[in-house]
Amino acid sequence: MATGGADQGTGGSAPLIRFEAVSKRFGAVAAVETLTLDIAQGEFFALLGPSGCGKTTLLRMLAGFETPSEGRIFLGGEDIVPVPPHRRPVNMMFQSYALFPHLTVEGNIVFGLRQENIGREEIAARVAEMLDLTRLQGFGGRKIHQLSGGQRQRVALARSLIKRPRVLLLDEPLAALDKKLRAETQFELMELQRKLGTTFVIVTHDQEEAMIVADRIAVMNQGRLMQVATPTEIYEQPNSRWVADFIGEVTIIEGRTTAPGAVDSALGPLAVADSAIGPGKRLWLALRPEKISMSGHRPAGEKNAVAGTIFEIGYRGETSAYKVRLADGSLMKVSVVNVNARGRAPYAEGDAVWLSWPPDAGIVLTG
Amino acid sequence: MRDERNSGGWGRRVIVLVPYLWLAIFFLAPFVIVLKISLSQSVLAQPPYTPVLDLTAGWQGLKTFAAQLSLDSFGLLASDSLYLLSYFKSLQVAAVSTVLLFALGYPIAYGMARAPKAWQPMLVLAVVLPFWTSFLIRIYAWINILQRDGLLNDVLMRLHIIDTPAAWLSSDTAIYIGMVYSYLPFMVLPLYASLEKIDESLLEAASDLGCPAWKAFWLVTFPLSLPGVAAGALLSFIPIVGEFVIPDLLGGSESQMIGQTLWIEFFSNRDWPVASAIAIALLGLLLVPILFYERLQLRSLEGGRA
Amino acid sequence: MKRGPSPFNIVSVALGLAFLYLPIVILVLYSFNASRLVTVWGGWSLVWYRELLNDAAILSAAWISFRVAFLSATAATVLGTLAAVSLTRMGRFRGRLLFSGMVYAPLVMPEVITGLSLLLLFVALNTDRGFWTVVIAHTTLTTCFVTVIVQARLIGFDRSLEEAAMDLGCPPFRTFMTITLPLIAPAIAAGWMLAFSLSLDDLVIASFTTGPGATTLPIRIYSEVRLGVKPEINAICTIIIAIVALGTVISSLMTKRGASQREQAALGAQV
Numbered sequence: 001m002a003t004g005g006a007d008q009g010t011g012g013s014a015p016l017i018r019f020e021a022v023s024k025r026f027g028a029v030a031a032v033e034t035l036t037l038d039i040a041q042g043e044f045f046a047l048l049g050p051s052g053c054g055k056t057t058l059l060r061m062l063a064g065f066e067t068p069s070e071g072r073i074f075l076g077g078e079d080i081v082p083v084p085p086h087r088r089p090v091n092m093m094f095q096s097y098a099l100f101p102h103l104t105v106e107g108n109i110v111f112g113l114r115q116e117n118i119g120r121e122e123i124a125a126r127v128a129e130m131l132d133l134t135r136l137q138g139f140g141g142r143k144i145h146q147l148s149g150g151q152r153q154r155v156a157l158a159r160s161l162i163k164r165p166r167v168l169l170l171d172e173p174l175a176a177l178d179k180k181l182r183a184e185t186q187f188e189l190m191e192l193q194r195k196l197g198t199t200f201v202i203v204t205h206d207q208e209e210a211m212i213v214a215d216r217i218a219v220m221n222q223g224r225l226m227q228v229a230t231p232t233e234i235y236e237q238p239n240s241r242w243v244a245d246f247i248g249e250v251t252i253i254e255g256r257t258t259a260p261g262a263v264d265s266a267l268g269p270l271a272v273a274d275s276a277i278g279p280g281k282r283l284w285l286a287l288r289p290e291k292i293s294m295s296g297h298r299p300a301g302e303k304n305a306v307a308g309t310i311f312e313i314g315y316r317g318e319t320s321a322y323k324v325r326l327a328d329g330s331l332m333k334v335s336v337v338n339v340n341a342r343g344r345a346p347y348a349e350g351d352a353v354w355l356s357w358p359p360d361a362g363i364v365l366t367g
Numbered sequence: 368m369r370d371e372r373n374s375g376g377w378g379r380r381v382i383v384l385v386p387y388l389w390l391a392i393f394f395l396a397p398f399v400i401v402l403k404i405s406l407s408q409s410v411l412a413q414p415p416y417t418p419v420l421d422l423t424a425g426w427q428g429l430k431t432f433a434a435q436l437s438l439d440s441f442g443l444l445a446s447d448s449l450y451l452l453s454y455f456k457s458l459q460v461a462a463v464s465t466v467l468l469f470a471l472g473y474p475i476a477y478g479m480a481r482a483p484k485a486w487q488p489m490l491v492l493a494v495v496l497p498f499w500t501s502f503l504i505r506i507y508a509w510i511n512i513l514q515r516d517g518l519l520n521d522v523l524m525r526l527h528i529i530d531t532p533a534a535w536l537s538s539d540t541a542i543y544i545g546m547v548y549s550y551l552p553f554m555v556l557p558l559y560a561s562l563e564k565i566d567e568s569l570l571e572a573a574s575d576l577g578c579p580a581w582k583a584f585w586l587v588t589f590p591l592s593l594p595g596v597a598a599g600a601l602l603s604f605i606p607i608v609g610e611f612v613i614p615d616l617l618g619g620s621e622s623q624m625i626g627q628t629l630w631i632e633f634f635s636n637r638d639w640p641v642a643s644a645i646a647i648a649l650l651g652l653l654l655v656p657i658l659f660y661e662r663l664q665l666r667s668l669e670g671g672r673a
Numbered sequence: 674m675k676r677g678p679s680p681f682n683i684v685s686v687a688l689g690l691a692f693l694y695l696p697i698v699i700l701v702l703y704s705f706n707a708s709r710l711v712t713v714w715g716g717w718s719l720v721w722y723r724e725l726l727n728d729a730a731i732l733s734a735a736w737i738s739f740r741v742a743f744l745s746a747t748a749a750t751v752l753g754t755l756a757a758v759s760l761t762r763m764g765r766f767r768g769r770l771l772f773s774g775m776v777y778a779p780l781v782m783p784e785v786i787t788g789l790s791l792l793l794l795f796v797a798l799n800t801d802r803g804f805w806t807v808v809i810a811h812t813t814l815t816t817c818f819v820t821v822i823v824q825a826r827l828i829g830f831d832r833s834l835e836e837a838a839m840d841l842g843c844p845p846f847r848t849f850m851t852i853t854l855p856l857i858a859p860a861i862a863a864g865w866m867l868a869f870s871l872s873l874d875d876l877v878i879a880s881f882t883t884g885p886g887a888t889t890l891p892i893r894i895y896s897e898v899r900l901g902v903k904p905e906i907n908a909i910c911t912i913i914i915a916i917v918a919l920g921t922v923i924s925s926l927m928t929k930r931g932a933s934q935r936e937q938a939a940l941g942a943q944v
Contacts (some may be wrong), residue, residue: 085574098572102590112576386756390775393813400797444676474685481678497693500917502874502893504910609783626785646786657862664777
């Protein structure tokens with residue numbers, strides 16, 4: 001089981017970025033609380049959490065726009081807290097893009113390069129390369145207000161990447177895009193990151209996005225780290241009820257261990273795969289909706305089977321989300337792929353059904 | 368239903384027509400009259416110019432009227448160096464004042480824009496308040512300070528910077544002080560308005576891309592404040608060219624600004640045609656800056672409506 | 674722009690404000706100076722205020738000025754608001770370019786030109802010059818200032834409030850009167866105040882367009898000032914400053930309280 005708070009899995013080599021016991025207070029409010037985190041070179045790292053969890057503050061401290069109240073931040077082994085933003089090898093893509101309205105597309109992209117001592121040919125070469133990479137060829141002379149949302153986003157990306165930073169920070173970069181464009185851009189970002197090998201740190205409140213793009217995710221809540229792990233680990237092996245509930249859909253059942261592999265709950269005796277916990281301990285079982293099978297009759301041989309009536313069906317095209325009311329009054333969430341042609345639903349609201357799952361499908365949580 | 372739409376249309380027309388007619392009658396039409404008077408000749412009569420347009424005399428009256436118009440007044444302006452010098456001096460004073468206003472006004476406006484958000488309305492009020500307490504009074508206050516036995520000389524003598532009272536009044540220096548003092552709000556407020564609109568994230572982006580603070584100011588803040596600079600400059604330059612009160616009360620007798628010349632021609636010499644010619648020439652001189660200002664205003668209006 | 678002021682910023686603003694207020698402060702102080710001379714402090718005294726009360730010429734000029742200012746400010750506010758509405762809400766009507774030209778020109782036009790032209794108009798129309806011609810002249814001059822202030826407020830106004838009202842069945846005119854007008858009222862009030870003080874203050878245009886028996890305060894003060902500094906003038910100036918300052922502070926307090934109440938109501942609705 002993964003634990004939160006300490007860093008996880010940078011793979012042996014020294015981390016590129018290290019937050020060491022960093023705190024940030026705004027007046028009496030602590031936005032970030034004694035946080036320690038490592039990010040590896042070449043990672044696509046996501047900071048995920050609800051509004052106000054401190055993820056944006058953390059990002060801005062890395063960029064240099066906020067100074068930690070306590071703690072240190074290391075980049076490549078060097079303490080960067082005393083370094084002002086314009087001298088950090090870190091570049092940021094702003095949520096509002098922050099494109100300069102009085103400059104053209106090319107003027108915006110070249111802006112950062114002009115601050116360094118780079119020769120004209122080199123600049124021209126990099127600009128051409130960047131316009132290619134972000135598919136903005138031919139747009140160089142346009143003014144910002146003439147561009148669509150997606151095009152502006154690419155200009156903002158080009159402007160940051162052309163400086164070849166060690167770290168690229170992305171502050172909710174896809175929030176303003178529509179769903180289809182967002183999906184395409186997520187893919188493009190991943191490709192770009194792979195091609196360039198630059199460390200990307202993205203802040204997002206969209207879980208799906210974090211899971212798609214990131215190599216590892218840090219889930220934050222109220223200024224603290226809840227869990228830092230790969231997307232699969234976070235989804236399949238959350239370390240707490242909070243994380244299990246925050247990510248995806250879940251049904252949580254409270255119970256008490258009776259014997260190794262056996263748990264007593266409001267739904268009756270249940271079988272779990274984890275036998276490491278001693279008897280008489282209180283625990284919670286987290287069940288993901290896609291791991292539960294639904295049938296019209298009691299399945300034979302299943303140790304975990306409960307009866308219920310369908311309370312609500314939420315049709316989502318690819319899947320349907322069923323809410324089933326069980327004997328003790330609680331609701332269980334089940335997700336079923338709509339395999340039937342023409343969307344013929346196998347069940348309707350009010351039907352009596354049996355829900356079952358294998359012992360190892362349930363995630364055992366002690367906190 | 369039909370009534371409602373009709374009355375709506377009628378109402379809309381009234382809304383536009385009322386100010387339109389007022390301005391057409393009391394602002395636009397008078398200029399035509401000034402033009403006509405500038406083409407007339409001075410005469411000892413009431414009104415003190417000829418010819419007088421008599422519509423009752425019909426077509427013949429119109430022809431005699433047209434025949435009597437002359438460009439004499441304009442000829443006088445072109446030939447007598449007094450007028451040319453006045454125009455030149457006015458442009459010079461206006462240009463220098465505008466530069467001084469910019470140099471003093473920009474830091475003030477910039478400081479206001481960077482103040483804590485809660486303080487800004489109060490700062491705006493503080494800058495505007497003197498402007499609302501009477502222009503004449505404030506010029507008068509400067510007379511108090513600048514006169515021979517006034518406060519400035521008193522302070523300077525006590526500090527032993529000078530031995531005898533200097534003549535601050537009746538000089539170009541006094542004029543510049545008066546101009547800068549009176550027109551400062553006209554420069555500061557448009558500047559502040561455009562500076563305040565600049566999104567902070569643009570400066571963060573500049574910093575992120577490698578600009579130290581001064582460079583971010585020069586490459587991002589200043590260019591984006593240019594509309595405010597243009598508005599402030601025009602709102603100062605154009606009226607200062609025609610200023611009367613400040614040079615009259617604070618200036619010396621060596622040279623006159625064109626506003627004073629016009630005043631004297633009208634009130635002292637009772638030469639209405641020449642005064643009108645001065646006004647027309649002044650209008651012609653200022654036409655380009657005025658049109659520029661109109662364009663600026665329209666553009667900001669459109670930008671706002673978008 | 675938020676980042677917080679640097680010491681340079683603070684000093685610039687402080688020096689700027691000091692420069693603006695210093696002459697006024699000196700003027701006010703000397704209106705209480707018992708001595709006639711500016712360089713000699715004779716102690717606190719209200720003698721000049723007493724002299725002022727005996728100076729009938731100045732008092733009648735002040736009264737005329739106040740009446741002119743009141744009437745012209747009110748007329749200018751009506752015209753200016755109509756003009757602002759025309760420019761921001763009436764779309765592209767025929768003659769809009771000329772209209773906007775006429776509306777904004779007085780902002781920059783030298784006063785000697787406008788004063789002269791108005792006088793010549795009155796002469797051509799054979800009207801007697803006096804109180805009412807000054808009122809007309811001041812109205813024409815100050816309308817543009819009202820327009821600029823009200824227009825700025827109308828542009829920043831949240832149209833969705835008007836749209837919501839019309840969606841609920843309110844015809845456009847009534848929407849304007851019951852929704853828009855109350856919310857832009859502070860701007861209209863500010864426009865009135867500005868027009869009032871501009872009129873109270875105007876020397877040049879009043880000089881051109883006035884007639885016998887309609888001597889305004891600035892004209893009176895101007896003729897006295899040319900003869901030299903007179904302490905009674907300090908006194909009347911101080912009184913005017915006090916009135917305007919008081920009026921401004923009161924109106925800004927009222928605006929702030931009204932605005933915060935409305936803001937809270939709007940925020941409450943959002944939650």
